Structure formats: C-alpha cells, structure tokens
Amino acid sequence: MQDxxxxxxxxxxxNAAIFMHWFNTVCWMVLFITGMGLIFDPHVNYLGMWLPxxxxxxxxxxxxxxxxxxxxxxxxxxxFFVFFLFRFKMYAHFVREVMSINPARDFTWMVRKNLQLLxxxxxxxxxxLSTEIPPQPFYNVGQKLFAHQTxxxxxxxxxxxxxxxxxxxxxxxxxxxxxxWARAIHFLIAGLFLAGLLVHFYMAAISSEERPxxxxxxxxxxxxxxxxxxxxxxxxxxxxETKKE
Amino acid sequence: xxxxxxxxxxxxxxxxxxxxxxxxxxxAGSGEARATTGVLAKLVDTTKCIGALRCKxxxxxxxxxxxxxTTELTGRTFMVVKRISQVRNRxxxxxxxxxxxxxxxxxxxxxxxxxxxxxxxxxxxVIVEDKCIACGSCHLACPFDVPKFDFDMGxxxxxxxxxxxxTGLRYxxxxxxxxxxxxxVGSCPVSALDFGPREDMIRKARARIRxxxxxxxxxxxxxxxxxxxxxxxxxxxxxxxAPPAELYYHPAHSFMSDVxxxxxxxxxxxxxxxxxxxxxxxxxxxxxxxSDDDQNDDQKxxx
Ligand code: SF4
Ligand code: SF4
Numbered sequence: 001m002q003d004x005x006x007x008x009x010x011x012x013x014x015n016a017a018i019f020m021h022w023f024n025t026v027c028w029m030v031l032f033i034t035g036m037g038l039i040f041d042p043h044v045n046y047l048g049m050w051l052p053x054x055x056x057x058x059x060x061x062x063x064x065x066x067x068x069x070x071x072x073x074x075x076x077x078x079x080f081f082v083f084f085l086f087r088f089k090m091y092a093h094f095v096r097e098v099m100s101i102n103p104a105r106d107f108t109w110m111v112r113k114n115l116q117l118l119x120x121x122x123x124x125x126x127x128x129l130s131t132e133i134p135p136q137p138f139y140n141v142g143q144k145l146f147a148h149q150t151x152x153x154x155x156x157x158x159x160x161x162x163x164x165x166x167x168x169x170x171x172x173x174x175x176x177x178x179x180x181w182a183r184a185i186h187f188l189i190a191g192l193f194l195a196g197l198l199v200h201f202y203m204a205a206i207s208s209e210e211r212p213x214x215x216x217x218x219x220x221x222x223x224x225x226x227x228x229x230x231x232x233x234x235x236x237x238x239x240x241e242t243k244k245e
Numbered sequence: 246x247x248x249x250x251x252x253x254x255x256x257x258x259x260x261x262x263x264x265x266x267x268x269x270x271x272x273a274g275s276g277e278a279r280a281t282t283g284v285l286a287k288l289v290d291t292t293k294c295i296g297a298l299r300c301k302x303x304x305x306x307x308x309x310x311x312x313x314x315t316t317e318l319t320g321r322t323f324m325v326v327k328r329i330s331q332v333r334n335r336x337x338x339x340x341x342x343x344x345x346x347x348x349x350x351x352x353x354x355x356x357x358x359x360x361x362x363x364x365x366x367x368x369x370x371v372i373v374e375d376k377c378i379a380c381g382s383c384h385l386a387c388p389f390d391v392p393k394f395d396f397d398m399g400x401x402x403x404x405x406x407x408x409x410x411x412t413g414l415r416y417x418x419x420x421x422x423x424x425x426x427x428x429x430v431g432s433c434p435v436s437a438l439d440f441g442p443r444e445d446m447i448r449k450a451r452a453r454i455r456x457x458x459x460x461x462x463x464x465x466x467x468x469x470x471x472x473x474x475x476x477x478x479x480x481x482x483x484x485x486x487a488p489p490a491e492l493y494y495h496p497a498h499s500f501m502s503d504v505x506x507x508x509x510x511x512x513x514x515x516x517x518x519x520x521x522x523x524x525x526x527x528x529x530x531x532x533x534x535x536s537d538d539d540q541n542d543d544q545k546x547x548x
Pocket of ligand 2: 351
C-alpha cells in the first residue's frame, strides 16, 4: 500500500455520496450537541450539566437552543429528501448492498475480524488460530451493521423529531402525552446511535488500516490493492465489468 | 422510586444552576433580587373561606386575565375556587382556593426542555413565558395538574405567586415594589389568606388547627410546597386525590432516567471499550513494527 500514488485507482464513491456524508457529519454534530444541551434534568443527561449550562450562557435561553436543534434537523431532512429523489439510484444501491447478508460468511467475518482487531495477527498466529478473513463485498459486515443502525435510527429520529417540531412550532397545541414519549424515544435512539458512531469514527479517522477509506471519502477512489484486500468480492465484480466492456 | 427524588445535594446543584440562568425577556431590568426573608409561603385557610371570589377578581385584574367563569385552571385562569365537601358529610361544603402549589422541588421545572421554569429563592415557581416552546412536558410532570396552555399566546401559563409584586422583577411589563403580598392575599374580606415566611405560616396554621381542627396540606405533599392549605380533614376525606410525598413522574420521564440513560451508558461503555481495545492493539502493532528486533519489548506488549 506504500505505492498508493502509482497504483491504479478504483472509483468507489460518487461526489453526491461524498457530499451527503460530510453534510451528515456536520448536521449530526450540531444536532447532537444542541440535543444534549436540551436535557436539563441531571438524572437524564449522561454527559453532565456543563453542556446545557454552557449553551444557555452562549445563546441566552434554552428556547434558542431548541430552535437551532429543530431547524437544523428539519433542514437536514429536507436536503436528504432532495437527494433521495434526485439520486434515487445511489440510495437503491446503498440499500441493496447493506441488505445483502450471507449468514455463514458474515458470522465468520465478525468473529475473526474482531479477534484480529483486539488481539493482533501475531498473537493469533501464536495461538494457532487462523488469520484468514472471509472476502467481503462493497461493504463489510461491520459497515453493514452500522448502516442498519443508521437506517433505523435515522427513520425513528426523523419521525419523532418531525412530530415534535410540527407539534410545537406549527400546531402549538400538541398532545403532551405523545410529545413526551416522542422525546423519550428520540433521546434513546440518538444515544445508542452515538455509541455506534464512536466505533465508526475510530475506524475511519484513527485506525491506520482504514486510512485509504478515509481518503476515499474525499477523492472518491481507492487503490486496487486496498479494494482487493478489504472488499475482494466487490473488486472482482468491478474487474468482471471492466473486462466485459 | 427513590431515584426519582432529588437528593438534597442534587437539589442544591439544581437550584444553583437555575440561579445562574441569565434573567432575560419578561424579567428585563433589575437583575437578581436577593431574598431577605427566606422562603415566603401563602397560607390558604378553607375553614374561613366563604367563597366570595374576591381573590379571583384580584388575580385576574393584576394579571390582566379575561375573568373566565370556571372552576378548572386554564392558561388564562391562574386560580379557581372549588367547592369541596367532606366524604362523610356531603352537606358540609368548604371552598378551596386552588392554584399552582409552588413546590419546593418542582417536577415541572425538572422536565422542561428549555429550562423555562424557574424556582425563585423566595419560593415562587415561575414560567418564563418567552422561553416556553409549548411542549406540554410540565403539564404531565406536575403532580397537581396545574400548568395549562394559553392557546392565544401559544405558551404554558400558570400562577407565579405574584413575584412581580415583591421581587422588583417584571412580568409582562408589570412590576411593583409597593406590595409585599400576592394580589389575592390582601383582597380577602375574611382574611382567609396570608403570606409570609414559610416557618411563620406553618406556625400560624398549626395554631389555627389546634383551635378548629383540620389538616395542613403542603407540608409533605409532593415533597413540600410553598402554598399551604388548611383543610377541614385529611385530603382523602375531603374527596381530594393526595399526591405522593415522593415526586411522581410521567412514565416517559421515568423511562428517560431509568431505562434510556442506563442503556445508553452501557452502549457507550461497550463501544468505548471496543475502541480502546483496538487503539491499544494499533499502538502495540506500530511499536512492534518500529522495533522489530526488540524481543523483550515485544513480549511485554503481548503479555
Ligand atoms: S410547556 Fe413550556 S414551560 Fe412547560 S415544559 Fe414545555 S417548554 Fe417548559
Ligand atoms: S404545582 Fe405543578 S406547576 Fe406548580 S410548582 Fe408544583 S409541579 Fe410546578
């Protein structure tokens, strides 16, 4: 992988996908920070009271923080839906890829990859365990699981968030009974999603093995050797297609 | 249920953070007024009340409310006078002046997502209306079912213990230092209402109860309130639903603190451990690559 620059590059991400990825990153960071800034109950806010206290001292009132949160959320959803309509193919491809599950292959991958990440190849060899990892398609199993969580969380956050927004900003007389449950579910899903994001963030931004993947989130391309090593099935697919042409 | 009650320490932290809140909007002006007399409480004596409704008129005019004829609280009716009768003796009617009880540990303030509700050092629990987004969380949290929407203004409103008559702070552009008592208190023709330091009010009420009998509502109800009411008998015997001494929370609120928060903390812990493990492995690997021949070091890392 040293000779990245000379090696043949394979197209992996469209510009649209790259834009959406970074757009999500920024929006979700704003949403997460302002969201946790709206939990004023010390028994519920798992990050402690410094964040809400800080945001209130910056913005003057919790209402401003709430409005930033709500309008960022609605803005994100709007952009997302515009992309969804105009780039339907991209999303269809994404959903098809993350839904392609092969239990036997995926289970072996999960066990072996995690052992390798936590124990290291050398130790595995010493213990006499295999370091072979089953070949993977466009997304590996870890990525797929995170994608599933993203899809489900995204939908639930969108539904509960939109309800809360419409209820307080447009109708102005919500059914408080629904509202408090919507808020409770919104809170739970967002917190669990954060736990998933933590792993995603480590893999993408810190792990050296995945450095090419991070680069591809800017350039849209990965080197041939990376593709072969990490996503062999996808690599073969791409090769077959280019041969046909 | 224990978890749902703020401990004294938590409560101090909570009140401290409320005190840090900048005074804005309706409160524009004079800044913090320090309590000189400690917590002030209102005493309502139903053994004296004759149902003259002067308090209601005084409340409506001081707060410029439309004087609705109702016995249920609304967003534009901050207090009502209800007829209650003893369960044992239906003939024996008493009048109950009813409004926000100004809890010492207000559940409404704890659940508000915009921190629009504030407990003053002097006792009043006040909704800062321009911070309210009308979500209704406080309606469900209140053990007395007090907060209600004012649909015209699109916010939740309730009794504020006329804090703008004695703290020098403004409410809807209105403030005064000439008064030392809520509007209702001075208007009562039979002196069934009183206002002053909570300890004094409790002492007075106990003296009254020694004379005529009865029950002092608000000492322990919902963890103690700064509105005290002398009832002829215990709340149950007056056909009132007594709120628990420990704070009750709507299941959605308990769900957030007792289910969602622990689940999230566990999930964050697991993913944090995973990340830490991978990071340790990554560092070990890179160190090994740096000093491939240093066997001792290598073994230590793996051990
Ligand atoms: S209705 Fe207003 S005061 Fe009550 S919890 Fe919601 S934002 Fe806070
Ligand atoms: S009676 Fe209800 S509205 Fe009044 S302070 Fe207590 S919880 Fe809040």
